[in-house]
Amino acid sequence: MLGGCASLAKLPVDMWELISLHHLDIGGTTIAEMPAQMSRLKSLRTLTVFIVGKSSGSTIGELGELTHLRGKLSILKLQNVVDAKDAVQANLKNKKDLKELELAWGDEDSDDSEKVRDVLDKLQPSINLKKLTIKFYGGTNFPTWLGDSSFSNIQIMHLSDCPYCWSLPPVGGLPALKELRVERMKFVKTIGVEFYGRNEASLIQPFQSLEKLEFEEMAEWEEWVPSASGGEYGPDFPRLQVLILNECPKLRGSLPCDLPCLKKLSVYGCAVLHDQRATSTTGTSLNMNSYKSLQELKIKLDYGCQTDVSLQEAKLLSVLDVGNFDDIPCLPNTNRLQRLCVWNCPTLSAFPKDGLPTSLTSVSLWNCRRLEFLPHEMLAKLTSLDFLWIENSCDSMRSFPLGIFPKLTWLYIRNCENLESLSIEDGVDANLSHLNTLSISGCPNLVCFPQRGLPTPNLTLMEVGECEKLKLLPERIHTLTALRDLRITNLPNLESVAEDGGLPPNLQYFGVENCERLRPSSVGEYWGLQGLVSLEKFTIGGKGSHEILETLLKQQLLPTTLQRLQISELSSLKSLDRKGLKNITSLSFLSISNCSALEKTYENKTGDDWAAISHIPCIKINDEVII
Secondary structure, eight states: OOTTOTTOOOOOTTGGGOTTOOEEOOTTSOOOSOOTTGGGOTTOSEEOEEEOOOSSSOOGGGGGGOTTOOEEEEEEOGGGOOOHHHHHHTOGGGOTTEEEEEEEOOSSOOSOHHHHHHHHHHTOOOTTOOEEEEESOOOSSOOTTTTOTTOTTOOEEEEEOOTTOOSOOOGGGOTTOOEEEEEOOTTOOEEOGGGGOOOTTOOOOTTSSOOEEEEEOOTTOOEEOOOTTTTTTSOSSTTOOEEEEEEETTOBSOOOSOOTTOOEEEEEEESTTOOTTTOSSOOOOOOGGGOTTOOEEEEEOOTTOOOOOOGGGOTTOSEEEEEOOSSOOBOOOOTTOOEEEEESOTTOOBOOTTOOOTTOOEEEEESOTTOOOOOHHHHTTOTTOOEEEEESOOTTOOEEEGGGOTTOOEEEEESOTTOOEEEOOTTOOOOOTTOOEEEEESOTTOOBOOTTOOOOTTOOEEEEEOOTTOOBOOTTGGGOTTOOEEEEESOTTOOBSOTTTOSOTTOSEEEEESOTTOOOOTTSSSTTGGGOTTOOEEEEESTTHHHHHHHHHHTTOSOTTOOEEEEESOTTOOOOOHHHHHHOTTOOEEEEESOHHHHHHHTTOOHHHHHHHTTSSEEEETTEEOO
């Protein structure tokens, strides 16, 4: 088995001598072509990849002798097929044990679309096939076998990067097809009645087994036409559960209306939701009443787009993810909602009047500045909330009630300009035992954390940055014995990180950057750093860090167990204390970046200064490993 060996570029020229070989897996290698005479390996059962060669390598016809192939086969570089007659010799039609087949040309433009189509026509596989992938096909249309109902076992089909095809194959007549993905078919402008795979005289319901339908990056697609029957034989997609439209910017008109089993709808970067007020062409709205089973809705509108999507009708949703809505004043009242993500909605001002459902486990709010944060009595009902991200939103929020979410695990607050404090109400016995990640950044008016410290016994990661007015980290931070990762950045007024007991004892990573007023604790030590026997990585840099680092090294205050030291943005620092570095007996990695004077000191790798660091196994300066 050679699969996944990326450095393997060539197979032995005498590979043909392994006449008893049963399995050859070369997926994930960089092999350019197969060696000659592959047809002699008549015992092969598994051949994951066959790369069509030119004059010196194996031609596609040699596959014809490999009659026992089974499982999955990818045939690559089909542009090297000289004559379509060679494709006939591959005899894919009689390889009845092949279940998955990929046919791929190179990504360069074809100079002979007729030959390319003829090759694909003659590569017709066995009707036992279950999965078919076609990539970089350069023909203007597909052969007649693709979509023929005799392929009654195909369950998955992927059509990708077929740049000259004007239409899709009639795959609606494939009775077992469950998943269809179509991507980057840049000449397709209309998906019409032929897509459904039947003529007017047929009584076969199209796409009778399809569960997932995905269109990706269809740059010129403008119109999606329903089947000719108009629903006479039932819905066009009777079992469709997932519909994904991604980056189809010219698509206008309606989505399929009758989707009785649709559970997930995702529409990103498409014009399909433009209404008639926003464009001179025929537009549409998205009627939630058409999708009675919908549970997950994700919609990203184009910037500036207007729509009359009525989210108020989406009563059964468990996931709602909407973005770039310019005209949504209020969120829907959905009592089953579990995950809510709202972003770039400048007019959104209110949550539902009755509050958010108690079933919510995740809430993300980005760029919704007018949105009024919920009052405490409504927030207190969110007892299942596990994840909360608030970024550039809720301008009216002055204080965040940290103690109100008993099961919160992750809390991120970013760029909330008016936030002044994280608070715990008097009389509240807060025990945030679930919280393990706390990240606060870009809050220029934040001045304090809750009094008496953080009731977060299981907090493992804490980062605080870009809070210009903050002078102190939480009180009694040393009691956070589970904390492993502490990062403080761009806190110009921070005076102390651990005034009353030192840093958390089990820290593994500690980072300090641009904290120019930071000083030692009152007892003359640097926050008990020397006693942090679990500390593995320490990063320091920026304003105010020069003096701190020099003191830490000269007084040998860094723990001897430290393994990684990273220094950055200290332009005036010229050298590192030799004794201080030697004292860190476990140090195995030193990184120096954007420290011009220090870099100049070590650039020649000579003298006492170089001797101070040369014992370190790995040294990196500005991303270049020098030792």
